[in-house]
Amino acid sequence: MKAVSERKPELADRIAQFQFRDTRPKAAAEITDLADASLLLGHSKEGITERVYRRTKAIGKPSE
Template identity: 60%
Template structure:
């Protein structure tokens, strides 16, 4: 919100619209998914139980080995 207000104050309509369109909802799951240790990810998100982190925020796909 602070970045958007700063862009509004500078009267930069292009930057304001780009900030408004940015999907901030994806930042927490991305951060939780990039950290290998589930307990560290829970600590980063401020959660006391790692099962919440695992169920809600972790978005890891299956890892496949190359065929050749």
Template identity: 65%
Template sequence: MKEAVAAGDQALVGGTSQLQFRDIRPKAASEITDVDDASLLLRHTKADITERVYRRVGGLAKPTK
């Protein structure tokens, strides 16, 4: 964020100032398809913790029409 301020990039400053560390962990866990790999990345001893708390991937629904 300091580099964006120094460069004068206000759009990047606005986006990064709203980002919080607690937003990054669930995103990382959700982007990895294998729960065991996501659990390893987040340093959890059990994959069910990763699945319950950090995975935020919804199911796929079929279109109505």
């Protein structure tokens, strides 16, 4: 790693801790039309998008 060879231990540590995250669920959740979300994600069936990527929660009423 270049940061190690250049003796930058703090940078090397930050690089080692970096993680790639899948943004597909967020994109699928923000598109309201299931057909559009399915098209964007490249799914042949809307059911795949619904089952795997739609993570909507029930909205509850606030307590008094």
